[in-house]
Amino acid sequence: MEDFKKGSPLGLGLISGGLDSLIACLLLKLQNIEVIGLNFKSPFCVCDKAYKNSECGLNLYYDKLGIKTYFLQKENDYLEVIRNPKFGYGKNLNPCIDCRIYILKKAKKFADKINADFIFTGEVLDQRPKSQNLKALKTIEKEAFLEGKLLRPLSALLLKPTILEEKGIIDRSKLLGIKGRSRKLQLELARSHGLLNEYYACGGCLLTEKEFASRMRDYLKFNKILTMDDVRLLKYGRHFRFNHSKIIIGRNKLENGLLLQLKGPDDILMEAAEVHGPITLILGRIDVEVINFAASLTLRYSDAKNSHGKIIFGKEPKTLTEHLIVEKATQDYLKPFLL
Numbered sequence: 001m002e003d004f005k006k007g008s009p010l011g012l013g014l015i016s017g018g019l020d021s022l023i024a025c026l027l028l029k030l031q032n033i034e035v036i037g038l039n040f041k042s043p044f045c046v047c048d049k050a051y052k053n054s055e056c057g058l059n060l061y062y063d064k065l066g067i068k069t070y071f072l073q074k075e076n077d078y079l080e081v082i083r084n085p086k087f088g089y090g091k092n093l094n095p096c097i098d099c100r101i102y103i104l105k106k107a108k109k110f111a112d113k114i115n116a117d118f119i120f121t122g123e124v125l126d127q128r129p130k131s132q133n134l135k136a137l138k139t140i141e142k143e144a145f146l147e148g149k150l151l152r153p154l155s156a157l158l159l160k161p162t163i164l165e166e167k168g169i170i171d172r173s174k175l176l177g178i179k180g181r182s183r184k185l186q187l188e189l190a191r192s193h194g195l196l197n198e199y200y201a202c203g204g205c206l207l208t209e210k211e212f213a214s215r216m217r218d219y220l221k222f223n224k225i226l227t228m229d230d231v232r233l234l235k236y237g238r239h240f241r242f243n244h245s246k247i248i249i250g251r252n253k254l255e256n257g258l259l260l261q262l263k264g265p266d267d268i269l270m271e272a273a274e275v276h277g278p279i280t281l282i283l284g285r286i287d288v289e290v291i292n293f294a295a296s297l298t299l300r301y302s303d304a305k306n307s308h309g310k311i312i313f314g315k316e317p318k319t320l321t322e323h324l325i326v327e328k329a330t331q332d333y334l335k336p337f338l339l
């Protein structure tokens with residue numbers, strides 16, 4: 001691992017690609033602190049925008065503040081955090097407090113590797129009611145074993161001084177006392193330092209979305225061993241639960257391609273034989289009942305005009321040799337199975 005120490009203190013910043021972490025970095029750069037960024041990736045991120053929009057996202061850290069950013073993946077152990085969060089969920093299946101603790105623990109190990117003097121975040125007091133109130137911020141710090149050592153430059157003046165401020169490593173007078181959801185001051189600072197002109201909400205988290213949370217709950221319920229590869233499958237297609245089987249139906253060409261890529265060796269592939277239609281994947285227990293059910297769904301989402309049609313299926317895309325004639329599922333019939 002490269003040695004980043006250049007004489008001045010080195011801070012490792014948890015950066016999301018959003019405005020708050022950008023300003024947290026700016027505040028430290030303005031007092032000549034060396035900053036390295038750390039960004040966590042996972043299939044739950046909805047952050048393609050960060051890479052497409054030159055006015056938004058992680059590229060700003062490189063381009064305008066000269067900050068090197070590292071990327072770490074949330075790993076399979078994160079899924080156990082979602083299954084059983086010590087501090088509960090937010091609005092949907094987002095275990096925000098436990099999530100922060102998880103990434104800070106990983107960040108701490110990374111900070112040791114690069115010999116960073118401290119860790120900081122772009123958290124703002126009371127910006128989110130559950131995970132960023134004073135009690136939550138203290139809990140996060142304590143559970144991540146960072147008591148007194150975690151700097152939050154945007155709200156520092158409203159929080160107890162960290163050891164870094166007490167020792168004079170960080171000049172507290174150059175930090176801020178922002179509270180709440182408004183990003184007015186952050187945007188003013190970004191503008192005045194030529195970082196960006198407009199505020200773009202960056203990224204997002206699928207765990208906060210109702211439809212995805214329902215799929216995720218189903219996944220947690222039916223699977224003992226959890227993997228991030230399985231989670232990727234939850235992002236695409238229409239999902240149906242049929243007893244111990246899961247049926248996924250592509251909604252367009254792109255999703256059909258992705259389902260083919262993500263198919264496991266034991267999953268069954270299915271498609272309409274005589275008309276254009278979706279790729280269907282069947283996971284879990286395979287029996288006659290689920291094959292018939294999945295086939296009726298596959299026909300429903302195909303271009304078939306008739307009420308009955310031929311469906312082919314098998315384990316490999318090029319050898320869908322099995323076939324059957326089924327009746328198209330009606331909306332009322334399939335609705336109870338839809339996740």
Ligand code: SF4
Nearest residue numbers: 094095096099205207
């Ligand atoms: S919104 Fe998602 S990524 Fe953000 S803290 Fe909550 S669980 Fe973690």
